[in-house]
Amino acid sequence: MSVEIQSLDPRVNxxxxxxxxxGSPDTLPPHDHWxxxxxxxxxxxxxxxxxxxxxxxxxxxxxxxxxxxQFGRRGETANLWVVDTRHVMALDYIDxxxxxxxxxxxxxxPGGYKVNDKIDAYREKMSHEHTP
Amino acid sequence: MYGGGYIPKEETRKTVVNDDPDMLAAFxxxxxxxxxxxxxxxxxxxxxxxxxxxxxQHAHSEIIxxxxxxxxxxxxxxxxxxxxxxxxxxxxxxxxxxxYSAAETLGKPREAMINDLINGKSKYSNVFNYPAKTWADVxxxxxxxxxxxxxxxxxxxxxxxxxxxxxxxxxxxxxSFHLKQGHSVFxxxxxxxxxxxxxxxxxxxxxxxxxxxxxxPSDEMSEHTLTLMRWKVKMATNDDMRQQFxxxxxxxxxxxxxxxxxxxxxxxxxxxxxxxxxxxxAEFFAVIRGNGPCNAERLAVRKAAEVNGAWVRKxxxxxxxxxxxxxx
Numbered sequence: 001m002s003v004e005i006q007s008l009d010p011r012v013n014x015x016x017x018x019x020x021x022x023g024s025p026d027t028l029p030p031h032d033h034w035x036x037x038x039x040x041x042x043x044x045x046x047x048x049x050x051x052x053x054x055x056x057x058x059x060x061x062x063x064x065x066x067x068x069x070q071f072g073r074r075g076e077t078a079n080l081w082v083v084d085t086r087h088v089m090a091l092d093y094i095d096x097x098x099x100x101x102x103x104x105x106x107x108x109x110p111g112g113y114k115v116n117d118k119i120d121a122y123r124e125k126m127s128h129e130h131t132p
Numbered sequence: 133m134y135g136g137g138y139i140p141k142e143e144t145r146k147t148v149v150n151d152d153p154d155m156l157a158a159f160x161x162x163x164x165x166x167x168x169x170x171x172x173x174x175x176x177x178x179x180x181x182x183x184x185x186x187x188x189q190h191a192h193s194e195i196i197x198x199x200x201x202x203x204x205x206x207x208x209x210x211x212x213x214x215x216x217x218x219x220x221x222x223x224x225x226x227x228x229x230x231x232y233s234a235a236e237t238l239g240k241p242r243e244a245m246i247n248d249l250i251n252g253k254s255k256y257s258n259v260f261n262y263p264a265k266t267w268a269d270v271x272x273x274x275x276x277x278x279x280x281x282x283x284x285x286x287x288x289x290x291x292x293x294x295x296x297x298x299x300x301x302x303x304x305x306x307x308s309f310h311l312k313q314g315h316s317v318f319x320x321x322x323x324x325x326x327x328x329x330x331x332x333x334x335x336x337x338x339x340x341x342x343x344x345x346x347x348x349p350s351d352e353m354s355e356h357t358l359t360l361m362r363w364k365v366k367m368a369t370n371d372d373m374r375q376q377f378x379x380x381x382x383x384x385x386x387x388x389x390x391x392x393x394x395x396x397x398x399x400x401x402x403x404x405x406x407x408x409x410x411x412x413x414a415e416f417f418a419v420i421r422g423n424g425p426c427n428a429e430r431l432a433v434r435k436a437a438e439v440n441g442a443w444v445r446k447x448x449x450x451x452x453x454x455x456x457x458x459x460x
Contacts, residue, residue, distance in 0.1 A: 005429045008263055009203040012429065015436050019428040027250055028243040028438060032445055036236075036458040053299070054233045054458040056242060058448040070226055074306075085456050093173050 037063035149177040168294035171237035191231035192256035261424030268335035274314020292364035344411040
C-alpha cells in the first residue's frame with residue numbers, strides 16, 4: 001500500500017512523495033545521462049595538464065562547467081581541458097610489450113656513455129710511463 | 133562517506149564461469165606483484181562482476197548518504213557550519229560521480245546503475261536508512277560514520293583495480309576534511325551547555341547500533357571470500373576493520389566523558405581486542421531487506437530527483453552524442 005512520506009526534511013515533504021512510487025526497471029533510458037568527457041587538470045601555470053577523471057555532459061560547455069565543480073572546487077587550479085572520450089585514441093595494455101625493450105636502449109640515454117674508467121686507466125698508464 | 137565492507141549476499145548466484153587458466157594465472161601473478169589492473173586488461177569474469185557490484189554499491193551509498201545530512205543544511209547553526217556542511221554534502225555527491233565513473237570503466241553504464249538503485253535491485257550502506265533527527269546527528273555522522281568509512285576506504289585504496297584506487301585516493305583526502313569538521317561539531321557540542329551535551333549523548337546512543345553494523349557481520353571464510361582477498365578486491369575482514377575503528381575512536385568519545393550504550397564494550401587486556409555485546413544483526417538484515425526507518429523515503433527522493441530532472445537532460449541532448457565507455 002502506498003502512503004505519503006513524512007520526512008524530517010521540509011524539502012522532502014514539499015515533494016509530496018509516496019512509498020512505492022511507481023517506476024519501471026528502465027526509468028532512465030540508455031544515454032539519459034549523456035556521454036562522457038575526459039578531464040585534464042593543470043594545478044599551476046607552467047605545470048602539465050594531468051588526467052583526473054571524467055564527467056557526463058551533453059556537450060563541451062557543460063562538461064567544462066561540471067569539470068570546474070568536480071575537479072576544481074578545492075586547492076589550486078590554473079586551467080582545465082575537457083575532451084570527448086570518443087576523441088581519445090588509447091593503446092591497449094595487451095600491446096604494452098612493444099615498449100618492453102625501450103629501457104634497454106641505453107644508447108639513447110646520457111647514462112649510456114660512461115668513459116671515466118677509461119680516462120682513469122689512461123692517466124694511470126701515462127703516469128707510469130712518465131715515471132723515470 | 134560510506135565504505136562499509138559489507139556487501140549483501142546475492143539472492144541468485146550466476147553460474148561460475150570457467151576463465152582461461154593461463155590468463156587467470158597471469159592475472160593472479162600481476163595482482164600478487166602489486167600491479168594495478170586497468171579497464172581494458174583481461175580480468176576474470178567474477179573479478180569484473182564483483183568489482184562492479186562493490187563500486188556501484190559504494191557509489192549509491194555516497195549519493196544516498198548525502199540525504200540524511202542534507203536535511204540539516206537549511207538549519208545549520210551559523211554560517212560557517214552551513215558552508216562546511218554544504219561543502220561536505222557536495223563532496224559526497226562528487227564521490228558518487230567518481231565511483232560511478234570507476235564502475236563504468238568495467239562496462240556498466242551509469243543509467244543502468246541508477247535504475248538498479250531506484251528500483252531496489254542494488255543496495256547501499258545500511259547506515260543511511262536511519263534519520264538524522266537533530267543537529268547532533270550531523271556531528272555523529274560527520275565524525276564517526278566518516279571515520280568508519282575512512283578505515284574501509286583506506287584499505288580499499290590499496291586494492292588491485294586502478295580506477296577504483298585512484299578515485300579512493302581523492303575521496304580519502306576529502307573524507308579527512310569531513311571527519312575533521314564532524315569532530316569539530318562533536319567537540320563543540322560535547323563541551324557546550326548541558327542541553328547540547330545531552331543532545332549529543334542522545335544522538336550517540338541512537339547511532340551506536342548502526343555504527344556497529346557498519347562493517348557488516350563477520351565474514352564467512354569461504355573459498356569465495358579468500359579468492360576476493362587474493363584478487364585484492366576485499367582488502368581486510370569486516371571484523372579487523374571494526375576492531376581498527378573501535379581502537380581509534382572509542383577513546384576519542386570517552387575522553388569527552390560521553391558514554392556508549394553497550395555495557396559490554398571494553399578492550400580485552402590479554403588479546404588487545406575489543407569485546408562488545410550483540411549488535412542485533414537481526415535488525416541489520418531487516419533494514420537491508422528494506423524495512424529500516426528511512427528506506428522508502430531515501431529511494432523515493434532519489435527517484436524523484438531522476439524523474440524530475442529528466443526533461444532538463446532531454447532538452448540538453450545533442451543529436452550526435454553517443455555513449456562510449458570512459459577510459460580510466
